[in-house]
Amino acid sequence: MLNQTKNLRLLFVEDNEAVRISIMEVFEQYFDNITIAVDGVDGLNKFTTNKDGYDLIISDISMPNLNGLEMAKEIRELDEFIPIIFLTAFTDTNYLLDSIKIGIDGYLSKPLDLDELNFALKRILFNFNKKHSSEHSNKILHDTISKNVIMTKTDLKGIITYTTDAFCNISGYSKEELLGKSQNIVRHPDMPNEIFMHLWSVISNEETWEGEVKNLKKDGGYYWVHATISPDYNFEGEHIGYISIRRDIAMQKEVEILNTSLEMKVEAANKDLSDVLKHTKESIEYAALIQSSLIPSNNIFRKYFQEYFVIWHPKDTVGGDIYLFNELRDENECLILCVDCTGHGVPGAFVTMLVKAVEAQLMAEIYNNPDMEISTAWVMGFYNNKLKKMLKQDNPDSVSNVGWDGSVFYYNKKTKVIKFSGAESPFFYRKPDGEIVTVKGTRKSVGYKQCSFDYEYKETIIENVEEGTKIFLTTDGYLDQNGGPKDFPFGKKRFIQIIEDYGEESMADLQEMFMYEMAEWEDQIENNDRNDDMTVIGFTI
Numbered sequence: 001m002l003n004q005t006k007n008l009r010l011l012f013v014e015d016n017e018a019v020r021i022s023i024m025e026v027f028e029q030y031f032d033n034i035t036i037a038v039d040g041v042d043g044l045n046k047f048t049t050n051k052d053g054y055d056l057i058i059s060d061i062s063m064p065n066l067n068g069l070e071m072a073k074e075i076r077e078l079d080e081f082i083p084i085i086f087l088t089a090f091t092d093t094n095y096l097l098d099s100i101k102i103g104i105d106g107y108l109s110k111p112l113d114l115d116e117l118n119f120a121l122k123r124i125l126f127n128f129n130k131k132h133s134s135e136h137s138n139k140i141l142h143d144t145i146s147k148n149v150i151m152t153k154t155d156l157k158g159i160i161t162y163t164t165d166a167f168c169n170i171s172g173y174s175k176e177e178l179l180g181k182s183q184n185i186v187r188h189p190d191m192p193n194e195i196f197m198h199l200w201s202v203i204s205n206e207e208t209w210e211g212e213v214k215n216l217k218k219d220g221g222y223y224w225v226h227a228t229i230s231p232d233y234n235f236e237g238e239h240i241g242y243i244s245i246r247r248d249i250a251m252q253k254e255v256e257i258l259n260t261s262l263e264m265k266v267e268a269a270n271k272d273l274s275d276v277l278k279h280t281k282e283s284i285e286y287a288a289l290i291q292s293s294l295i296p297s298n299n300i301f302r303k304y305f306q307e308y309f310v311i312w313h314p315k316d317t318v319g320g321d322i323y324l325f326n327e328l329r330d331e332n333e334c335l336i337l338c339v340d341c342t343g344h345g346v347p348g349a350f351v352t353m354l355v356k357a358v359e360a361q362l363m364a365e366i367y368n369n370p371d372m373e374i375s376t377a378w379v380m381g382f383y384n385n386k387l388k389k390m391l392k393q394d395n396p397d398s399v400s401n402v403g404w405d406g407s408v409f410y411y412n413k414k415t416k417v418i419k420f421s422g423a424e425s426p427f428f429y430r431k432p433d434g435e436i437v438t439v440k441g442t443r444k445s446v447g448y449k450q451c452s453f454d455y456e457y458k459e460t461i462i463e464n465v466e467e468g469t470k471i472f473l474t475t476d477g478y479l480d481q482n483g484g485p486k487d488f489p490f491g492k493k494r495f496i497q498i499i500e501d502y503g504e505e506s507m508a509d510l511q512e513m514f515m516y517e518m519a520e521w522e523d524q525i526e527n528n529d530r531n532d533d534m535t536v537i538g539f540t541i
Helices: 017-027 040-049 068-078 093-102 114-128 133-148 165-171 193-203 250-268 273-282 284-294 299-304 345-367 376-390 491-502 507-522
Strands: 009-013 033-037 056-060 084-088 106-109 150-155 160-163 209-216 222-233 239-248 308-313 321-327 333-341 404-412 417-423 427-430 436-439 460-462 470-474 534-540
Touching: 009 017, 009 040, 017 033, 017 507, 033 040, 040 056, 040 068, 056 068, 068 084, 068 093, 106 114, 133 165, 150 165, 165 222, 193 209, 193 222, 222 250, 250 284, 250 345, 284 321, 284 345, 299 308, 299 321, 308 321, 308 507, 321 345, 321 534, 333 345, 333 470, 333 534, 345 376, 376 404, 376 417, 404 470, 427 491, 436 491, 470 491, 491 507, 507 534
Parallel strands: 009 033, 009 056, 056 084, 084 106
Antiparallel strands: 150 160, 150 239, 209 222, 222 239, 308 534, 321 333, 333 404, 404 417, 417 460, 427 436, 427 470, 470 534
16 A cells, blocks of 8 residues: 555645644655645645646645635535545534535544544545546445435425435435425424424525424324535536435433423422432433533534633543533623533433533522622532532431532623632633633532531632633543553643643644644553543633
8 A cells, every 4th residue: 555655646734733743744654745735725726736736635624714625625626536535623514514515535533543544545545546436436425425314405496306315214215205205295293384484594595504303204203303404506506406414313302301301300399319310210221312412502602702612522431521501691691610520431420410400400599599699609509519418418327429520610701700610620721922820729529428518619700801811621531641651640731731832723723732632642551541531621712
């Protein structure tokens, strides 16, 4: 394979210098002819001036000036068949949709995985040895999409012109039963007309619509999907119909019902904890789905902050880390909890559900007292009392002794005020002038038997927060992960060093560097295992 890749002419596009240098050390083992571009504009210019001089393009997606997808679209106008592979630290439905449209040949994850790279290059070389490489790649992509992506295409009147196997499987219809029929064949009578009127008003203006839809199965049953519907165009740029990609959220809806039931029980009465435990035990097979449903939609971050990222990596299928985001009494106030519960795996995940249950009581208390001034120390005290009562840990003879460490973060974007309380957890922020500040939390956890009811947690208040200030919250899983040449914990100093070295970068690039540095740290120990769940949250005021 190396004998063949040495002859390939590579255009490598990456805006982050540190990542670029690291990846180049790998690429130089595979390619003798490498041209470097520092962003999408540079990459497009170099390809335009010498489009016959390259055999392969490997590019980052998230870049300033012109991102990878936009660059690839321009290149596809000049060359329909040149292989393009994206380097990325994340995936997204919209990226998938755009990738389908422009014919991307694959993705490589960051940090670079040699097995993925070898696999991708073997596939590219195979295609190079075939005269009809583009048809072969499209068939592989088509078969993969048809099997795994719930998708349909319609004409401008909503008549189905294409459907994947995945859509047939979930709806119960065959392709022959769907093609030529109206998309309304799966419309459920429970869905209000207003939703579809709004949907058509959006997509008729050649814009993308997203939302949750209840669909009707052939056998009379139903299923829930999150749908993304976008306009479809032919090669001449004419609007010819619509593409709809769906994600099955049936289990999420079931979880919402379970959560609603749990919140009603907590709010209505002092329900015996054994009922909650029994209910949770009966639903344990859905533990992973239930826990993921507790995590807030990242879209709410966009409402309050310029940029953001979230790294949430349970050690096992489920874990003891959870983060919560609540808008309070108006659109200016928000409250973020970044919590590390006792244990990990299924026991830790169970405690996260109790944290979510107390959240409902907390929000009710705040909404019922519109004039109260929010205090993060009070929030921690509220959790401390409720968890001890729910788990009967106010009794010294109790066999239960669980709780959590973590952060409570309050922000008012109107008054530019930050409040913070930590339980065995600090938070870090970088001022626009580059100064990095560490704010220590209280050396006391929340909810455990040794935590007294009347313990007063420390609160830090920061006023007149400058625009451009970057905030970082983390559980101890990231800081305590072992690695390096001596099998030591990663530590706060290295965490702060990442912020210092890459603080001028975007939050997307910072996320990549946090993941990249941790992977480098872990990989220095052979057969290294993850110590704990990891959560890191970053956002820009």
